[in-house]
Amino acid sequence: MIVAQLCWISQAMAQLPPPGTPSQFDIVGFLQEATLNGPNPTATTGGKLKVNGHVVVVPDNTIVMLPANALTWQELFAQAPAPYTNIATGMALADSPAPLTTYEVHVIGNRVGDTYIAGLIFLSQQDLNAGAGYINYIDYGRGEMYVGGTLNVDGAGVPRNVLDPNNPGTRISINDPAGRYGRTGSPDQRFTLDPDNPTVRSTTGFPMCLPRTDPNDPSAVPDALCPEGNRPKDVTGNFVATVSMPDPKTIAAGQLPDPRIMAPFEVGDFVDYAGTLVRDSGTSGPYPSGSSGTYISAHTITDNVAIYTAPGTDPAYVAVEVTIIGTGGLTVLGAGEAVVRTRFEGMTTDPSRNVHLYGLDFNPSDGKISDRDWGVVGVDPGAPNGAVKGRWRFRPPCTVAVPTIKDCKGPSGGSFLPPAREVRAVIEGAWTPTTDPATTGGANGIIAGQYRAPILEFIFPENVPGTPPPPNNFETIPFLAQGGYVSSANTLVGQLKPWPGREAPGTCVAPTASAGADFNVASGATNVPLSGSATGNGQLTYAWTAVSPSNTVITNSTSPNATFNALTIAPGGASQTMVFSLTVTGCNNKSATSTVTVTVLPPQQTTPVISPIAPVTVNSGTPVRLTAVGSGPAPLTYTWTQTAGPSQAFTQQPAGDASISFTRAIPIGKITNDVLTFQVVAKTTTGATSAPVSVTVTVKPVADTVTITAAVYRTSKQRLDLTVTSSIVNPNLTLTLQPYQTALGTTFDPSSLGATLTNTGGGTYTLTLVGAPQPTAPPARPLVVKSSIGGTSPATALTNLRN
Structure with a gap:
């Protein structure tokens, strides 16, 4: 047992990441620390966070996705409630004072070198923090509801709206800074509901509200924006669970129900809710004794009431509940599969019309939106020909030209790439990208007929088991690689900086590789040089491999200049060849390969051999040094001559040395290259000479202004x-x-x-x-x-x- 516990001490290692190659990470945990870069941060400034002990760099231009909101990293600090405003997020365990409870962060990024850099960040008090139950009490004066407590129902007519002190239920207030869905109020504006795309709604997507005055109080002025008449009752006086709204064109002034007005929550409704746990005094800790001072500040409430609009009429409402998109894994070297899985699902109040899906692209320069057509799907009509009335499921691959409730009509070319930050679901005929939002006629200013939702799940490349994980392909995601996304505070962001990858998009030039010209070498020669070269920007990595014989040992195989020992051929034997391959990998994992063939000559005791010399290209005025590498009976002396090009004096010190030096200056105004060719011959002390080897030097003129x-x-x-x-x-x-x-x-x-x-x-x-x-x-x-x-x-x- 002791041996097993101490095995980790061994110096042997496995799965070391290739040099310069980023690798993906995906971390979910409590936000331990959150800091903002300084000293003078702007709205796009990033910082750092700590989660599960990992310090993660938050790049500039990061927009953090909250449950129904989108803010830059700096705005998380600027919009934090007191006493944290502009000082801390009030969500990290290390903040002072400590928050009331923990907050969960989900960060996806790449490990670049030894630094974790975020690409996507999702932040909530708890991603799965949700509850459900019947509304048992509504406090109209405070704009709050209680869920899950004692239902005080009396068939003799005693009011249902009575709070049981022994079982009050969960106290819930809608986080609504603008007061669109009820009373104005927000303990933390960052965890607001979505004011334009209802996250407070019926199961079918119809916007719901909490009356601002008590509808049971005859002395109170009825809430015209949330009238009880939008919740019809049956003959027994109970609110019906399924509501069919009339055509607005047939409604007289003041007549209810009316689809142009929200519908109120009522005692007895079954709701699902999600939000943040806060207390009456704010969001800071410590947690109070007992729970009487705490409540849920809800950003999402779904009422289990089915409200439908008249077929083919406007306004009609739609909601998005599931958002998943693949990023196209084969764009990354080493990815295990294509990863193009995509799926969107939701509900609509008008099952008679198809739902059209669009990916939202953002112009990097001004944030303007363009809708990219992703296809159409039918809506479930309900029994007897369907299952759940109003439900739609867009599940590619789409295989039909005419959409049905089970199969979709997809985009041109069948591709949903590049991935978008948001998806828009549209009821066909109820909204188009050119529609003036001010004329859509939705309840209390809502843009009806469409629903914009952030995509919350991105499927990234998978690795091949046993190999180092590939990087997340953020460079294929425009809203990260180019910017253009706008926060809810109207901050336009650009490309993430620092970039969570090897090379920032837009600066990548694919590499070229050269293993050098084929050359000859003497039998048994040692430390024979392989002279590789490459072009391309970013960090270039080199990898020499022996093609034939494959067991040849290469020294410094990750350097452009490696060495090997030549085969040994018996006197009188035939020449043999050795083949080497050079692979150069550059930015965004782009690579190039080149090979060189080395001919090993049988032993020749009197004839030296000079290895090929790679061509040289320099700018005007740059010192040049050419060096010959010869093999054969030592010592060798070298004779250099210029054989072509403009005459150029050179220095060879001492005489007979393997190297020469010179500097070539091209006169200002000349725009063509000077091409000089030099030749070198090696000579032994017995007078045997090698075959001449030539090298070309190209000198480029001075660039103009x-x-x-x-x-x-x-x-x-x-x-x-x-x-x-x-x-x-x-x-x-x-x-x-x-x-x-x-x-x-x-x-x-x-x-x-x-x-x-x-x-x-x-x-x-x-x-x-x-x-x-x-x-x-x-x-x-x-x-x-x-x-x-x-x-x-x-x-x-x-x-x-x-x-």
Whole structure:
């Protein structure tokens, strides 16, 4: 037993993450600590949190999803109730004073190096904190209901609304800062209900309310926004459980029930509720003795009453209850499956009309919403042809052209990617993306006919068992990679910073790999160099493998310059080949592979061999050092000569050394590369010489300074006029306009209209594009011009916008 307990002391390790490769994490637990970066935070500033002992970086531009709200990390501090306001969240165990109870955080992110960085954060007092029961008492004066206590019902007419002190039930108040669903009140505005997409509703999605005055008090002024007449009674005087609203066009003034007005909760209703536990004095601790001073501040209440609107009439109401979307796992190297599972479910008050689903995309520059068509599904009509009247289930894959209650019509191409932050459910004909929200006619200002809901479950890549977990593919999620999402406090956020991955999206250039040119080597040569190279941005990782013979030992196999020992061939034997492969992995796990073949020559006691030398490319004025690596009878001396290109003096010290050095400067104004070729030969003390080996050195000219001096767009002519200058005057120098972001948020490639500027002499260039879309307006700087020798203008905004 003692041996088993101490096995962990061994130095052997397994499952070490590949160098530079992020790995996913998904943590749920109590919020232990929450801090905000300083000293002068803005609305988009991030910070850190601690959960289950893990310190997790909260990037700038993070929007935290609460049960019915969305706030930036900074807004969690700014909107915290007293005494925490702007100091702490009032939800972390380490906050002072301690909160009344614990709060649960669900954070999904990637481990980058040794740092945990969040991508998605969900925060609640407890995700599954919910209750259910019959309403046994309503305190109209305080705007509260009690659920689960003694139902005081008397067939002789004694009021039902009597509170039993021995069994009062759970005390519930609606968290409604704006007072749309009842009395205005909120102990913590962050855990509010959703004022526009009813989270206080009937099972079918009809908005519910708690009357602001007592309907049983004849002296009280009836609440016109929550009239008891919207809850019809049967012949015995009891409220009916199923209500069919009339067509609004047939309703006389003041007539009830009316679908344009909310329906009230009543004693005897069975409700499900979710919220936060608070106390009368606020949200801070400690927990009071007894529970008389505590109550549930509800953000969600669902009443088990079925309220339906007249078929085909407006307003009608819809609700979303299940939101799951896959992120497309095959975009990540090593993912175990495609992970495109997607599902949305909910209820509607009008089963006669289909429900249309849209993914909501957000313009990164201004947060404007565009609705992406995801498809249509039928609604369950109820018995005898269905099961639950008003229920809809959108469960791809969709396989029909005409939607039914069991099968959906899907989006064009069948893809729901890229994942959206929100989904919108729409009753067909009751709302369209172009509808003016002010004219929708929903109860108490609700935008009827549609329901916007955040997507709360994202299916990320799964790993292959026994291999390191892959990173979560946040780069494929636009609202994280590009920004554009807006908090409930109207804060527009951008890309997460720091990025929870290897390389932030938009900066990734796929790598290229070169294992070098094939070369010869002498039999039995030791420490033979493999000279690899690569291009690409971000952190590049190298991996050499022996293809043939596969058991060849490679030293420094994760370095671009590895070594190996050549095969030993008996005198008089035939040449043999060895093959090596170099794989280079760069940003976003993009990789490239190259191979090199090494021919091992039989023993030649008098002839040296020089390994190939990789080509060199440098900028003008950069020192160059070329080194030959030879094998054969030592010592060897080397003779270097220039065989092509402009004459260039070089230094070889001491004479016969394997290396030469020089610096090549290209005159200002020259725009072509200088290409120099050098050759080296090795010689033994007996006079035997190697075959010559050549190496090419490419020297690039000094990049010019490019400036956009004027950028004018004529809206009436759809014409873009540019004036650009270059610091180098040369008739053969070309300038090209790069793709730019348009005012509609798309990217336009001007090459289709001719993106090369006209050289007007003296280093001045012009370009006129007729039919080009308007670039995005200042202060955005979408315009960039590049020259043929590497000069790039600063990103520039329009200098003039004319009709």
